[in-house]
Amino acid sequence: MRMVFDLDVEKCVACGACAVSCMDQNDIWPDRGDAPYRRVGVVEPLPKAGDGRLTYLSLGCMHCADAPCIKACPVGCLFKDEQNLTLYDNTRCIGCHSCAMACPFGAPTYGPDGKMRKCDGCAERLKNGLIPACVRNCPTGALSCVPEETYGTAAFDRSLRAIVEHAER
Amino acid sequence: MEEKELERRLAHKIPGADTGIEVKHSFCSICSPSCHCGIDAYVKDGKLLKVEGTQGHPMNDGLLCTKGAANRAYIYRPDRLRTPLKRAGARGEGRFEPISWEEAYDLIAENLLRLRAESGADSVAFFGGYQKWFRWQLARFAYDFGSVNYGTESSACMTANKMAWTTLTGMNAKMDMKNAKLYVAWGGGNHHSHHLAAKKAENFHRNGGKVIVVDPRNTPLAARTADLHIAVRPGTDGLLANAVAGIILRNGWQDQAYIDKYVHGFDDYAAYVTSLDLQEVSRITTVPVEKIEEMARLMGTVKPMSIEASPISLIHQTNGYQTVRAMFSLSVITGNYDTVGGNQPNIETFAHLGAGYATREEEFIEANTPAGFENRVGAKRFPLWADMVHEMQSLDLARQIHEGTPYPIRGLFALGFNYRIFPDSEYFRAALEKLDFFVTADLFMTDTVKYADVVLPTCSSLEREELKVYPGGFAKYYLPAIAPLYESRSDARILQELAERLDLDDALLRSGYRKCLEYVFEPTGYDLDALIASPLPLKAPCMRPYKPHAYIDGGCKTPTGKLELFSERVKTVGAAAGLDPLPRWYAPSYQPTEEYPFQLLAGVRIPNAIHSHLHKVPWTRSLRPEPMADMNPADARALGIAAGDTIRLVSAFGAITVKANPTALMNQGQICMYHGYSEADVNTLLDRNNVDPYSGFAGYKNGICAVEKL
Incomplete structure (x- = not known):
């Protein structure tokens, strides 16, 4: 089954429960120099928008359908698995950061050994019928990881609802 | 190949017979007891590998917040206390x-025993801090x-809210949001402090x-749920509430039949709230007149209405008790109290939670209360507190240690104690130096622990057995998910063993946690073994469906038996x-001055911390590594x-150095600074004598300060 990661920015509050759950799952210790696979942030209101609205985001690897990091890697560490997740084997990683430069989301990180690491979509959990750690604990339901077919329907539903809500205002 | 497969499953922590990873039901107790989520x-091999929220749990149904997700790093914090300790150096x-x-x-x-023989038993104070669960046993231990x-x-959290509801109705109250049409989130229900309440609010809003x-x-x-957002000036909420009441009465939106039947003191109250001048109220609260009127129209005409008050922010103003009493009065005049979808009487069930049924906890706690109870710390200074709360008002403890009046406090026995929770925390730190004997139990080597003569290592909720009750009529008896780490012991075991050692005349307490529970839960009809065996919390057999007006029809537990807008209790004791x-x-x-132009709100919640508990947990700390002051971008510019x-941040009482976080979250003229940082303790900026005379609560949200760029 091909899976899609999604963030509903209308629900996210950048509380960081996803980031911490990811650290718990993947044994990431920022105090020992590990870079997190998932981060949260608050974007202050954009002056041009003039609505004083804060935006809350959670960012990790989006497991893009046409992932630029895969093409960027000169030694072929990155690949797609059968679930459409962008996985890697960093045995041959030369630490050139080409993947990081190609990634629009800043997903690839580098460990103390200089080798690339990043979110693997909790591929092994998915194979065992468990959902990814970040999604599992997300207290607002902002993060999701769903089969591609469901995602298409959900996105369409959301568009319909947005139109209705807009009309009501 | 098979070996590699197993390696991969182990690395990804997949539960199963092959990996030997078991999933056990436990709970989080990092936060307040009202948010203890199932885990x-x-x-x-006896080691915690990972946590998730328990699906189907009536509390959190699978979800965990930022703090709860950090349980593993919390439990294995490197500064966990490993053995009992005896002080070898100077205090601190x-x-x-x-x-x-x-x-x-x-x-x-x-x-x-020495202190008791020399100076009397009252010279030893007993204090219960986090993780709060042992309080019912600690109280009895102290009285024994x-x-x-x-x-x-x-003494600094929630109780003033209960006092206000009790003054008005004779009992604490809760919301029935599920059946409400209007929900008033007054300073509470925020995503960053109580994600479960916020989620309910979002669903409520989505359903119309x-x-x-x-x-x-x-x-x-x-931003996401409010039909009306009132950005009131901190400290003026009570005035806003009374003005809203005045508008409701002037428009005749009150429930007069309900008032005639159930309310005492309506005329005095009406005369006061209708005398308030709206222009003046608008100027003081900074809320436009039209918004106050819109608020009154909604609260006066949309029924049923549930009001939620923050258990901290409002009552951390030095007019906090009056503020929340004014808010709750709105529930009474509109006839929303003791109704479906309104606010309802809340029975104190167990360990600071109302679960909808009664136990014998109060009887257990109060049975052996010693004579001279009116002499407990803070009782003379805060007469209303003394009349309503069966505890000392701990705010006065440091003063009594320092001044020795009306009698000396020489010893302190604490389970989970942090002197930094008090305003002008340096004053309490200095008081610890004056004690003859100080013993504390804790999980970590904290700043406070460094002052103790004897230190006992306690354990977390994942390492102990505990019975927890939940709103909606539930309870679950958890067994330890892992054994207590190092040589730590649960607080309940410590109390039992010490009761034995002190030869306290209390067979029940000495019989241990389980036996005490059997006594307290006897009226509930619960089979404690069934509560252990069930993976999820079970409904109490004694639980009865709610009947509207049953409580007020039977006569309220107030001096007049009615809902008292004019309190006879306050009149008598206050x-x-x-x-x-x-x-x-x-x-x-405190109002801003030229020298200190900002309102300082200490301890407004941030998502990655709860008091000082997580400041040293690397996962949560990484989300906001530096102590930061939130301020409005225009003020910063x-x-x-x-x-x-x-x-x-500078006040007349102290100064701390922090990082600036300009954010549109904040209103102009206000600074929010989180508490509990050893290197930047905002409570050192507060006046220890700036307290609410009704509740004794400190003015944590009523500081003033200047901001200097370094």
């Missing part, structure tokens, strides 16, 4: 030598010892319920202290301050 603990120095439990108990017994001085950190959010900040709750029987608003003591600049 699925992934355990292998942090030099200790490990001792055995037997030696620790000997030292404690020897010193507590003979001391009237048992107190908790609820009307929402009023009263909060000076531009929170996600306000007259000498100048307390007002009406919920009359008065301005909190005016002072030439950019995001991340080093700044100093």
Whole structure:
């Protein structure tokens, strides 16, 4: 089954429960120099928008359908698995950061050994019928990881609802 | 190949017979007891590997917040106490030598008994802090010892809310949001402090319920759910509530039949609230007149209405008790109290939670209360507190240690104690130096622990057995998911063993946790073994469906038996202290000056911390590594301050150095600074004598400060 990661920015509050759950799952210790696979942030209101609205985001690897990091890697560490997740084997990683430069989301990180690491979509959990750690604990339901077919329907539903809500205002 | 497969499953913590990873049911107790979420603990070889929220749990149904998700890093914090300790250096120095439990108990017994013989039992104070669960046993332990001085950190949290509801109705109250049409989130229900409440609010809003959010900040709750957001000036909420009442009465939106039947003191109250001048109220609260009128229209005409008050932010103003009493009065005049979808009487079930059914906890706690209870710490200074709360008002503890009046406090026995929770925390730190004997139990080597003569290592919720009750009529008896780490012991075991060592005359307490539970839960009809065996919380057999007006029809537990807008209790016990029987608003003591132009709100919640518990947990700390002051971007610009600049917050009482976080979350003129940082303790900026005379609560949200760019 091909899976899609999604963030509903209308629900996210950048509380960081996803980031911490990811650290718990993947044994990431920022105090020992590990870079997190998932981060949260608050974007202050954009002056041009003039609505004083804060935006809350959670960012990790989006497991893009046409992932630029895969093409960027000169030694072929990155690949797609059968679930459409962008996985890697960093045995041959030369630490050139080409993947990081190609990634629009800043997903690839580098460990103390200089080798690339990043979110693997909790591929092994998915194979065992468990959902990814970040999604599992997300207290607002902002993060999701769903089969591609469901995602298409959900996105369409959301568009319909947005139109209705807009009309009501 | 198979070996590699197993390796991969182990690395990804997949539960199963092959990996030996078991999923055990436990719970999180990092936060307040009202938010203790069910946890699925992934355990292998007695070690915790990972946590998730328990699906189907009536509390959190699978979800965990930022704090709860950090349980593994919390439990294995490197500064966990491993053995009992005896102080080897000077107080505060942090030099200790490990001792055995037997030696620790000997030292404690020897010193507590010595102090009792020399200065009387009251000279030893007993304090219960986090993780709060042991309080019912600690209180009884203190009273068995003979001391009237048992107190908790609820001297600064929640209790003033309960006092206000009890003044008005004779009992504490809760919301019935599920059946409401209007939800008023007054300073509470925020995503960053109580994600479960915020989620309920979002669902309520999505299902067409009307929402009023009263909060000076531009929170996600306000932005996403509010039909009306009132960004009231901190400290003026009570005036706003009374003005709203005045408009409701002038328009005849009150439920007059309900008032005639159930309410005492309506005329005095009506005369006061209708006398308020709206223009003046608007000027003081900074809320436009039209918004106040819209708020009154919604609250007066949309029924049923549930009001939620923050258990901290409002009552951390020095007019907090009057403020929340004024708010709750709105529930009464509109006939929303004791109704479906309104606010309902809330029975105190167990361990600071109302679960909808009664136990024998109060009887258990109060059975052995010693004579002279009216002499407990803070009772004379805060007569209304003394009349309503069966504890000392701990706010007065440091003063009594320093001044020795009306009698000396020489010993302190604490389970989970942090002197930094008190305003002007330096004053309490200095008081610890004056104690003859100080023993504390804790999980970690904290700043406070460094002052103790004897230190006992306790364990977390994942390492102990505990029975927890939940709103909606539930309970679950958890067994430890892992054994207590190192040589730590649960607080309940410590109390049992010490009761034995001190030879306290209390067979029940000495019989241990389980037996005490059997006594307390006897009226509930629960089979405790079934509560252990069930993976999820079970409904109480004694639980009865709610009947509207049953409580007020039967006569309220107030002096007049009615809902008292004019409080006869306050009139009787508070007259000498100048307390007002009406919920009359008065301005909190501190207002910004030229020298200190900002309102300082200490301890407004951030998502990755709860008090000081998580400041040293690397996962949560990484989300906000530096102590930061939130301020409005325009205020920051005016002072030439950019995001991340080093700044100093200065008051007449102290100064701290932090980073600036300009954010549109904040209103102009206000600074929010989180508490509990050793290197930047905002409570050192507060006046210890700036307190609410009704509740004794400190003005944590009523500071003033200047901001300097460094």
